Amino acid sequence: MNLSRRQMLVLLPAAAVAWKSVLAGTPEDSPNYKMTDHWWGMLIDIPKCIGCGNCVRACQTENDVPDGYFRTWVERYHVTDENMVSPEVISPDGGKEGFPVAAEDAGKYFFVPKMCNHCADSPCTQVCPVGATFVAPDGVVLVDQKYCLGCAYCVQACPYGCRYIHPKKDVADKCTLCYHRITQGLTTACCEACPTGARQLVDLKDPKDPIHEFLKTHSVQVLKPQMATGAKAYYYGLDGSVR
C-alpha cells in the first residue's frame, strides 16, 4: 500500500472522526418508549400450533436471517406410549415449509415452537468475556454485534440452542424479540404472522396485559425449569417429554 504524505494527512483526521462515531454510537431513540416500563416475554400456546412454519418464515424475512439458520423454529414431537422419555423429534429446515403428514398411529404428536427464552438470569450473558450480550432493562436479551468478538462462548452456554454465529458477520446472532418492532408499539413478526394465535407477545409489567389472567388460570411451564434461567417464554400445554 503506497500512501503519500498528503493522503495520510487526509486519512488520519477522517479515521479519528469515524472512530469517535463508532465509540459514541448513533442510536435512533424510539419516542415514548421507556425501557423500565416493560418486562417482555412470550406466551406459546402449544395446542394452537398447527406447524405451518409462518413464524419461521416471517422471522427470516423480518430479521434477514440467513438460510439454514434460525432465530425461531418449530419442532414436531412424536411420543409413543411405550417410550415417553425419548420422543422422536423432527424439524425439517426449522419447520419453515411445514411438516410431512403425520400418520394416525400409536402415540401422540404435537408441535413445539422454540425461540430465545429471554431469560432473566441468562447463562449466555454471564459467559460473554467482553460485555457484548446483555439483558436490557426491559428484559430482552440482546447482542451488541459491533462489540461481539464471535468467540461463540454464548452459543455453547445457551441451554436452549437459540444462538448461532452469523455466517457473514462472524458474530453471535439470536432472537431480539423484534426489538425494533416492540419499541415502536408493534408485536413481533412471528406473532404477527401466526395464523392461530399460538404465539403472543406479553409485557409482564403492563397490568392490563391479559397474560396476568392467563398465568393465574392456566397451567404454564417454561423449558428446562431445573436450570433456573428465569426463562420468559411461557408454554401452555407443554408435554413432559419436551426437552
Place this chain on the structure above:
Amino acid sequence: MSTFKDAGHLFRFAGLFVLAFLIFLVVRHYVVPKSFGQYGHYRGAAIGEIAAHPAKFAGHETCEGCHADVADKKKAGKHAHVNCEACHGAIYQHLPVPEQPKPNLYERFVVLIIHPMPPDPPLLRHAEDPASVKPELPDTAVLCIRCHTASAAKPKGFPQIVPADHYPGPPCGSCHQPHSPAMDAGGAK
C-alpha cells in the same frame, strides 16, 4: 530524611507505576465506548442501534387503513384472527440494491470503520408506493394446504382436509373466498 536515604530506587519504581497507571487511564478513556456501563456491563448505545433495524411487517392495522372492505369481510369470517401479512407476506419489500461503484482506498477505509456491519438494503413499503411494490398474490393451492392439510399432529378442532380427496383439481380459491372461507357463511365464490 535519613529514613529515605537508600529508597531512591523505590521512588523511581513508584513513579513508573504512577506513570503506567496514568497511561492506562488515558488509553481507557479513549478506548472504552462512552455509553459502556450506562445500564450495565455493556455498551448502552447498542440498544438504540438494535431498535433502529427497519421493520418489514407493518402490522394489520396499516393494511386495514386502505383495505377496509376486505377487513370487514374478514372480521365476519373464520379467518378473522389471521393477520393480512400471514398470507400476503411482509408489506415492506427490499428494493433491488443498485450496483455500487467500487470504493477507492479512502472510502473503503472510512466505510470499514463507520459501518463494521453490512448496511441493510433499502426498503420500500407497499403503502408508500402501491404501484411499484405489490405484495405477491398468494397461490391458494400452496398457501391453504400448508395450514389445512390433515395431519395427526394438528389440533383436533382445527379444520383439515386431505387435498387428494377434497375436490382435487382446481385451486382452493376457485370455490372458497379466502378472506371468509366457510361455504355456508357466504364464503363460496
